[in-house]
Amino acid sequence: MKFWIEKEGGGHNLIVITDSVIYSSSYSVHKLREFEYELKKGNIPEVLTGTPFSYIKTIVSNSRQNKIKIYYGKESDIELDVKNEKFRAEIMEYLKEDKKNLPVYQKEDMSSLKAGLKPLLFLLIAVVLTSYTALIAAEMENGAAYTVRGRVGGEILGNLVIGLAELLGFNGVLIAGTIIFMLLLYKLVKCMQNPPVIERLDYRKKKPKPPIPDFLKNANK
Numbered sequence: 653m654k655f656w657i658e659k660e661g662g663g664h665n666l667i668v669i670t671d672s673v674i675y676s677s678s679y680s681v682h683k684l685r686e687f688e689y690e691l692k693k694g695n696i697p698e699v700l701t702g703t704p705f706s707y708i709k710t711i712v713s714n715s716r717q718n719k720i721k722i723y724y725g726k727e728s729d730i731e732l733d734v735k736n737e738k739f740r741a742e743i744m745e746y747l748k749e750d751k752k753n754l755p756v757y758q759k760e761d762m763s764s765l766k767a768g769l770k771p772l773l774f775l776l777i778a779v780v781l782t783s784y785t786a787l788i789a790a791e792m793e794n795g796a797a798y799t800v801r802g803r804v805g806g807e808i809l810g811n812l813v814i815g816l817a818e819l820l821g822f823n824g825v826l827i828a829g830t831i832i833f834m835l836l837l838y839k840l841v842k843c844m845q846n847p848p849v850i851e852r853l854d855y856r857k858k859k860p861k862p863p864i865p866d867f868l869k870n871a872n873k
Contacts, residue, residue, distance in 0.1 A: 782829030
């Protein structure tokens with residue numbers, strides 16, 4: 653068993669890992685002191701609840717995020733909100749060396765191109781929406797009127813675009829779009845310059861147990 657207690661900062665400030673369960677939660681400093689006393693004696697406080705390793709499929713850590721994601725069940729996941737970078741590294745290292753549950757460890761140094769795909773997609777969507785909204789705003793300023801008909805989702809989006817065009821006007825849409833564009837461009841450049849490292853622990857494909865040395869085999873005969 654190993655535990656981590658963060659008495660400063662937010663997130664999950666108590667994380668405990670045993671051979672069978674991962675516990676995580678947030679408590680007051682007073683409670684953390686009580687739990688620390690129990691944990692140092694090797695006892696798990698009764699109020700703690702966690703996720704059994706038998707339910708876990710994969711655990712994923714992204715070096716650019718404060719969260720360690722635990723996937724379990726069919727479509728379920730929980731997040732360990734670990735803001736302390738040192739703790740995140742220690743937790744992943746501890747899980748990686750788990751001799752009981754034997755997960756398969758994978759590490760991916762994401763390429764700049766792959767890291768930039770999602771920010772680039774958001775950037776392109778922002779450009780298209782800004783251009784479309786600006787066009788509508790310009791036509792509305794010239795006296796055009798718009799109504800939206802169709803499916804509920806499309807109607808809501810259409811009314812939102814028309815509302816923004818009417819509220820901000822042509823110049824306002826361009827200014828807002830430019831600000832959003834610059835923010836997304838900054839995020840794109842940042843992602844491509846410093847792509848994340850993805851660590852993955854797969855509990856569906858367990859590592860083979862090390863073979864028993866011949867001298868031990870012979871000793872058991």
